Amino acid sequence: IRAHIRPFKEKTKASKRKSFSVQTLLRNKDEEEAKMFRNQYDTDVTTWSPTGRLFQVEYAMEAVKQGSAAIGLRSRSHVVLASVNKAQSELSSHQWKIFKVDDHIGVAIAGLTADGRVLSRYMRSESINHSFTYESPLPVGRLVVRLADKAQVCTQRSWKRPYGVGLLVGGLDESGAHLYYNCPSGNYFEYQAFAIGSRSQAAKTYLERRFESFNESSREDLIKDAILAIRETLQGETLKSSLCTVSVLGVDEPFHFLDQESIQKVIDTFEKVPEEEEDGGEAEAEAAAAPAEQGGAGDQDVAPMEM
């Protein structure tokens, strides 16, 4: 412990703060010490903590967990992106969380949707510039790297802040269909299937059970799995087509949204399935939901961006 830490002063600081950071990250008693450090080193993104973390970046990743769920899965030839339609109130329309970047690339976002829109615009711009120069679609892997580098810049400038949005980028390139997740930290990972946003743990658990078969899945099965994963995040609420948005893209299929009727048809095929499947699913979902509600950061000693 450093000599200059004065416990009393720390306590005052902690109570004065809005405590968003403290509240969400203080699950583990072992982190009492870390709590004292956090407040000192989390003011700006260019300050390291003594334990080698950039707290502002981690807080940005928390923002992703607060957004409503977004899910992506891929087979060898198709990618499905789905999201939960959350509206501010009954009077308003819901947030658009899935964007078409090009005929062969789509993106689903979770977190600060305003940041997400800006990044989608950047992606569209990069994609169309490539198409114009080379008359050829931009490989999604290359777009994702540019996006990640853009996010990284914001973690290394004192006058900027990290983008508070996680992006699930689905697209095609020469080697087939790909799904990537871009983090506010500037990291990106490729996935067979992934879920982000609130209660995404429930969806992830569902996907973990099924993902090995996704590569060979048909387009229809992939869509069905996506909607089922969405259902997991709804925690018992009845699944209706108005609650979710689903989009598909594939080798011979440009990016497009599925209309409400098609989604409802898929829902009808399994909502009729009796309680046995649902009970099993719900029990697992409840167990997984507890840590998920707390944001999931408490159950790891490692900083999220080191994942």
Place this chain on the structure above:
Amino acid sequence: MTFTIPIDNGDALKNAETDSQRTLYPYVTGTSIVAIKYKDGVLMASDMGGSYGSTLRYKNIERVKAIGKHSLLGASGEISDFQEILRYLDELVLNDNMWDDGNSLGPKEVHNYLTRVMYNRRNKFNPLWNTLVLGGVKNGQSYLGMVSMIGVSFEDNHVATGFGNHLARPILRDEWHADLSFEDGVKLLEKCMRVLLYRDRSAINKLQISKITEEGVTVSQPYSLKTFWEFQAFHNPTAGAQGSW
């Protein structure tokens, strides 16, 4: 041909300086390129001459080069501008390779990139004084296209530059067909190159035929065509001429 944009600042010396920064006319030039699609890919023929005005100054210039894994680029016109283009493409291919992600630039992408470069230069009144022929094969698909110094670009089953447009294309229009064998393709190209040799004063009798297929690029060793000069009309060329001239 001279292009001059009037720069009205009264400084004649300075104008001369900025003028010399733009390409006004070519100096060392290559003549026609002729290229055709055939069964396995693309064949491209070019001679090895570099003319300095009316002098046939250089006789060992390779005017067709491989680009990346999938393309072949042939150029007529200013040789130094061709070398500049090769430098641009070198950088492009290098960056493409550095990604190391299983994606690679195909002939269509290179052709479009070159179209953008040529057109942009033309808009700045500083053209790259070349007509380029881009051929290649990727994923079993053959591609053959052309870009001129003013940015006109198109694809076709057979293309030619310069004099080749006037002398070789008519032959190709009559005799080209899909799925030519390699031997037939070479014979057809040699027929075109022979006519060019007879009639184009900047052509020399030393040519290379380059081939690109899915497997890769091969450039032949330079060789010459047999020519025939014993036509009756050449024995006494003025026999039928009447009058004072």
